[in-house]
Amino acid sequence: MEKYLKVLQKTTLFEGLNRDEILAVLQCSSARMASYQKEECVFMQGDPLSQVGIVVSGKARIQREDFHGNTIILTGLEAGDLFGEAFVCAGIPKVSVSLWAVTPLEVVFVDYQKAISPCSSSCPFHQKLVANMLKLMAQRLLMLNEKIDIIQKTTIRAKLMAFFELRMRQEGGRHFTVPFNRNELAEYIGVNRSAMSRELWNMKADGLIDFAKNQFTVLE
Amino acid sequence: MEKYLKVLQKTTLFEGLNRDEILAVLQCSSARMASYQKEECVFMQGDPLSQVGIVVSGKARIQREDFHGNTIILTGLEAGDLFGEAFVCAGIPKVSVSLWAVTPLEVVFVDYQKAISPCSSSCPFHQKLVANMLKLMAQRLLMLNEKIDIIQKTTIRAKLMAFFELRMRQEGGRHFTVPFNRNELAEYIGVNRSAMSRELWNMKADGLIDFAKNQFTVLE
DNA sequence: AACAATCGGTTGCAATTGCAACAAGTTAGG
DNA sequence: CCTAACTTGTTGCAATTGCAACCGATTGTT
Numbered sequence: 001m002e003k004y005l006k007v008l009q010k011t012t013l014f015e016g017l018n019r020d021e022i023l024a025v026l027q028c029s030s031a032r033m034a035s036y037q038k039e040e041c042v043f044m045q046g047d048p049l050s051q052v053g054i055v056v057s058g059k060a061r062i063q064r065e066d067f068h069g070n071t072i073i074l075t076g077l078e079a080g081d082l083f084g085e086a087f088v089c090a091g092i093p094k095v096s097v098s099l100w101a102v103t104p105l106e107v108v109f110v111d112y113q114k115a116i117s118p119c120s121s122s123c124p125f126h127q128k129l130v131a132n133m134l135k136l137m138a139q140r141l142l143m144l145n146e147k148i149d150i151i152q153k154t155t156i157r158a159k160l161m162a163f164f165e166l167r168m169r170q171e172g173g174r175h176f177t178v179p180f181n182r183n184e185l186a187e188y189i190g191v192n193r194s195a196m197s198r199e200l201w202n203m204k205a206d207g208l209i210d211f212a213k214n215q216f217t218v219l220e
Numbered sequence: 221m222e223k224y225l226k227v228l229q230k231t232t233l234f235e236g237l238n239r240d241e242i243l244a245v246l247q248c249s250s251a252r253m254a255s256y257q258k259e260e261c262v263f264m265q266g267d268p269l270s271q272v273g274i275v276v277s278g279k280a281r282i283q284r285e286d287f288h289g290n291t292i293i294l295t296g297l298e299a300g301d302l303f304g305e306a307f308v309c310a311g312i313p314k315v316s317v318s319l320w321a322v323t324p325l326e327v328v329f330v331d332y333q334k335a336i337s338p339c340s341s342s343c344p345f346h347q348k349l350v351a352n353m354l355k356l357m358a359q360r361l362l363m364l365n366e367k368i369d370i371i372q373k374t375t376i377r378a379k380l381m382a383f384f385e386l387r388m389r390q391e392g393g394r395h396f397t398v399p400f401n402r403n404e405l406a407e408y409i410g411v412n413r414s415a416m417s418r419e420l421w422n423m424k425a426d427g428l429i430d431f432a433k434n435q436f437t438v439l440e
Numbered sequence: 441a442a443c444a445a446t447c448g449g450t451t452g453c454a455a456t457t458g459c460a461a462c463a464a465g466t467t468a469g470g
Numbered sequence: 471c472c473t474a475a476c477t478t479g480t481t482g483c484a485a486t487t488g489c490a491a492c493c494g495a496t497t498g499t500t
Contacts, residue, residue: 064369072369086361086362086365088358089357090362116351134353135311138305138308139310141306141310141360141361142306144368145294148364148371151371151410154410154458155486155487161286169316181447183448190374191374192374194450194451194490197448197450200449375456412459413478414457414480415456415459418481
C-alpha cells in the first residue's frame with residue numbers, strides 16, 4: 001500500500017494531507033487494494049458499490065451499455081482519478097455505469113463513510129477529507145453545468161459562442177486559447193468535426209471571431 | 221427566523237435534524253435573513269459569494285447574461301431550494317450566474333464553512349449536515365451526468381432513446397411514464413417541440429416505441 | 441528519405457431539424 | 471356555459487448538420 005503513497009498524495013481527495021495522515025485515513029477506512037487484468041471488468045452496470053475507488057496505476061474506462069448492446073464511453077480514468085464517489089455519497093446502492101480495466105489496473109478502495117466519521121481518536125484530518133470531497137464534487141458540478149450550457153444550444157454557432165464565452169469568463173478578456181484540438185473541441189461541444197470547422201470559418205468571415213491555431217479572439 | 225423552521229426542516233440540507241438542532245446550526249453558522257422585492261437582484265454574475273442561500277419564501281431565478289445582453293434562464297428556485305453551494309464548496313469566490321427575485325423573496329444565508337466545522341461543543345449534527353450536503357451534490361452530479369448523456373446525442377431519435385433508456389433503468393422495465401409534458405420534454409432534451417413530436421410518431425411508425433399520453437413502452 | 445499517422449480544412453449531398461403557422465382537443469376560470 | 475389559455479399534433483420550407491471522401495501540411499519513426 002505504501003508504494004502508492006506518491007500517487008495518493010497528488011489526488012484531490014488527499015490534498016493537504018501528509019504521508020502519515022493518509023496512512024491513518026487508509027487505516028480508518030479499511031482500505032483495500034485490488035488488481036485487475038487488462039480488459040477485466042471491475043464492476044458492471046447494476047452492481048452494488050459502497051466504496052470509493054482510487055486508481056493508483058493503469059488506465060480504465062467508465063462506460064454504459066445501452067439495451068441494444070452498444071457501449072458508450074463516458075470517461076477515461078488514470079492514476080490518481082477517483083470513481084464511485086457520486087454513487088456512494090448519494091446513497092445509491094447500484095451503479096448505473098460499468099468500469100473496465102484498459103491496461104492492468106490497480107485500485108485502492110476506501111470506505112468513505114468510515115473515512116469521514118470521526119473515529120475514537122477524532123483525527124483532525126477527517127475534516128480536511130470532507131472539505132476535499134465537497135470541493136471535488138462542487139468543481140465537477142460547476143464543470144458539468146458549464147458543459148450543459150454549451151451543448152444544449154441548438155446550432156453549432158451558438159454552441160461555439162457559448163464555449164467561447166465560457167473561456168472569456170475564465171480568462172477575463174476577449175482573447176483566449178482553446179485547450180483542445182479541433183477533434184476534441186467538436187467532441188466536447190457534441191458536433192461533427194467538419195461541420196464545426198465549416199462554421200468556425202463562417203464565423204470568421206462574418207466578423208464574429210478571429211483565430212489562428214488555438215488562439216481565439218471574440219470580436220465586438 | 222423561527223417562523224421558517226417548517227420550510228428548513230423539509231430541505232435536503234437539514235434532513236434528519238430536529239427543530240432545536242436546526243436552530244443550533246443557524247446559530248453556529250451566523251445565519252442571516254435577507255428580503256428582496258419582486259424583480260430585485262440578489263447577486264450578479266461576477267459578485268463574490270461566500271455563503272450558501274436557502275429560499276424560505278417566494279420564487280427566484282438563476283440566470284446568465286451573455287456578452288450581448290441576452291439572458292438565459294438556468295433554473296427556477298422555490299421555497300426550500302438551496303443555491304450557491306457549488307461555488308462555496310469549490311472555493312470559487314465569484315459566481316458565474318445571477319440570481320433574481322421573481323416574486324418577493326426571503327432567503328436565509330448560512331456560512332456553510334462555519335456550519336460544518338465542529339464548534340467548541342462539537343455538536344453531533346455537524347456530521348449529518350455534511351452527509352446531507354454530500355448527498356445533495358452527489359445527486360445533482362448524477363442527474364447532470366444523465367442529462368449530458370442524453371443531450372450530447374446528435375439526433376432527436378437518439379436523444380429520445382437515451383432518455384427512454386434512462387427511464388427504463390429507473391423503472392426497471394420497458395414500460396414507464398414520462399414526468400414531463402411534451403414542451404418540457406423537448407426543452408429537457410434540448411430540441412424543438414414540433415420536431416420532437418414528429419420524431420415520436422416516426423418512432424412509433426417504425427415500431428420502436430409505443431405510447432399513449434405520457435405512458436411509454438420501448439418495444440423489442 | 442520514405443513512411444505512416446495525425447490534424448485541419450474543403451466540399452457535395454442527403455437527411456435532419458428548427459421555425460412558423462395553423463388546427464383540434466383539453467383544461468381552467470369566471 | 472363560454473372563453474381564454476394551454477397542450478399536442480401537423481405540415482411546408484429553408485437552413486443547418488452529419489457524413490463521407492479527399493487533400494495538403496506536419497510530425498515522428500524507422
